[in-house]
Amino acid sequence: MRKTVSILGSTGSIGKQALNVITDLSDRFNLFGLAAGANIEVLKEQIIKHKPEVVSVRDEKSVLALKKEFPKLEILFGGDGLEQIAGNRQNNIVLIAVSGTAGLYPTIAAINNNIDVALANKETLVSAGSLVMNLAKEKNINIIPVDSEHSAIYQCISNKDKNFIKKLIITGSGGPFRTKTLKDMQYATVEQALAHPRWSMGSKITIDSATLMNKGLEVIEAHWLFNIDYKDINVVIHPQSIIHSAVEFLDGSVIAQMGIPSMHIPIQYALTYPQRCKGLESETLNLTQVSRLDFEDPDLNKFPCLKLAYQAGQSGQTYPTVLNALNEIAVNEFLNNQIKLTDIPRIVEEGLNKHNSVSATDLNDIITADKWGRGFAQSLIRK
Numbered sequence: 411m412r413k414t415v416s417i418l419g420s421t422g423s424i425g426k427q428a429l430n431v432i433t434d435l436s437d438r439f440n441l442f443g444l445a446a447g448a449n450i451e452v453l454k455e456q457i458i459k460h461k462p463e464v465v466s467v468r469d470e471k472s473v474l475a476l477k478k479e480f481p482k483l484e485i486l487f488g489g490d491g492l493e494q495i496a497g498n499r500q501n502n503i504v505l506i507a508v509s510g511t512a513g514l515y516p517t518i519a520a521i522n523n524n525i526d527v528a529l530a531n532k533e534t535l536v537s538a539g540s541l542v543m544n545l546a547k548e549k550n551i552n553i554i555p556v557d558s559e560h561s562a563i564y565q566c567i568s569n570k571d572k573n574f575i576k577k578l579i580i581t582g583s584g585g586p587f588r589t590k591t592l593k594d595m596q597y598a599t600v601e602q603a604l605a606h607p608r609w610s611m612g613s614k615i616t617i618d619s620a621t622l623m624n625k626g627l628e629v630i631e632a633h634w635l636f637n638i639d640y641k642d643i644n645v646v647i648h649p650q651s652i653i654h655s656a657v658e659f660l661d662g663s664v665i666a667q668m669g670i671p672s673m674h675i676p677i678q679y680a681l682t683y684p685q686r687c688k689g690l691e692s693e694t695l696n697l698t699q700v701s702r703l704d705f706e707d708p709d710l711n712k713f714p715c716l717k718l719a720y721q722a723g724q725s726g727q728t729y730p731t732v733l734n735a736l737n738e739i740a741v742n743e744f745l746n747n748q749i750k751l752t753d754i755p756r757i758v759e760e761g762l763n764k765h766n767s768v769s770a771t772d773l774n775d776i777i778t779a780d781k782w783g784r785g786f787a788q789s790l791i792r793k
């Protein structure tokens with residue numbers, strides 16, 4: 411059966427790779443909607459090439475610019491536009507690949523309309539994991555992870571294995587500062603922090619990878635996706651990025667998923683799930699060429715963000731929501747050269763210490779906590 415798919419965040423790193431996948435598998439997919447932020451030039455090219463039925467952009471002024479060139483196309487905007495595309499029942503599956511908390515509402519809209527979600531946007535589960543997973547369970551909707559580590563774990567677990575998991579092993583390359591000192595990190599430029607050794611990604615996640623907050627967000631994401639206690643989720647640094655994560659079972663057996671570091675593979679897996687078909691990459695994993703795989707523990711003194719994420723996750727309630735909000739503002743300010751890279755964990759820690767948490771099962775409480783975190787980070791930076 412052909413699947414109808416929409417891609418939110420089509421002009422980003424994941425979104426562009428998803429369009430490569432569905433173009434390559436054009437006998438399997440129809441495209442329904444595309445949503446972008448401000449990169450109208452790339453969106454225009456995508457409209458011409460992929461002919462979506464509807465598009466959405468962040469601001470109303472971009473609608474006018476697009477209308478001139480595509481008078482017959484349905485063009486939406488803002489948060490409503492994202493939700494309308496995600497929740498349209500023509501979709502069989504929606505890829506949520508916008509960055510940041512903007513992914514939350516469209517994810518909820520898709521689930522409420524009984525549409526499967528291919529979830530790249532980890533911030534959604536960090537911020538509102540309990541609410542989103544409960545809703546998906548209630549509606550019997552698949553949330554299929556796109557994040558490579560979670561895709562790896564998803565691929566390692568078959569349904570009958572779920573009750574026999576002992577722990578999850580989440581791998582990470584260690585980012586550009588793995589072999590550098592804390593002092594190097596204090597003086598790091600935006601350019602140095604954006605120079606990821608293995609993956610080419612959007613700027614927010616690349617900075618998160620440099621501070622290891624990305625691994626912290628992934629630990630929280632894994633907790634919600636796989637319903638595993640934080641004490642049973644381990645992070646291991648694996649610089650070659652060949653093992654994308656692993657699962658240890660009660661009997662001591664460990665199953666890992668491997669492959670070349672390419673996001674085309676987990677994106678395709680999420681979109682074709684539960685089937686597999688020929689992939690886009692011509693390169694295959696050659697173990698003798700890789701020759702060795704290294705592993706080390708993360709250095710929590712150099713990368714306090716990972717420790718803070720575990721603490722926020724274990725404290726539960728709205729702590730992860732606030733961690734995510736504080737981090738999003740701090741990363742943005744670092745990218746704008748307003749703060750140092752090492753200010754990011756400082757801002758996150760101060761915010762977590764000041765936060766009065768509440769239960770995170772109600773959307774209004776989550777939004778309030780998210781706003782509080784953003785406001786707190788901004789006031790700290792402007793002080």
Ligand code: NDP
Nearest residue numbers: 419421422423424446447448449508509512530531611612
């Ligand atoms: P990018 O920054 O490359 O792309 C983000 C996309 O979201 C762009 O299309 C951007 O539009 C769009 N966007 C951002 N805000 C809005 C908004 N308010 N309304 C509509 N569109 C918006 O990010 P990535 O592709 O790297 O990452 C996307 C998500 O996937 C993140 O949550 C990230 O953590 C996750 N992820 C990414 C991985 C990767 O390899 N890149 C790996 C694992 C997870 P525009 O550019 O037009 O402004």
Ligand code: MG
Nearest residue numbers: 557558559628
């Ligand atoms: Mg990842």
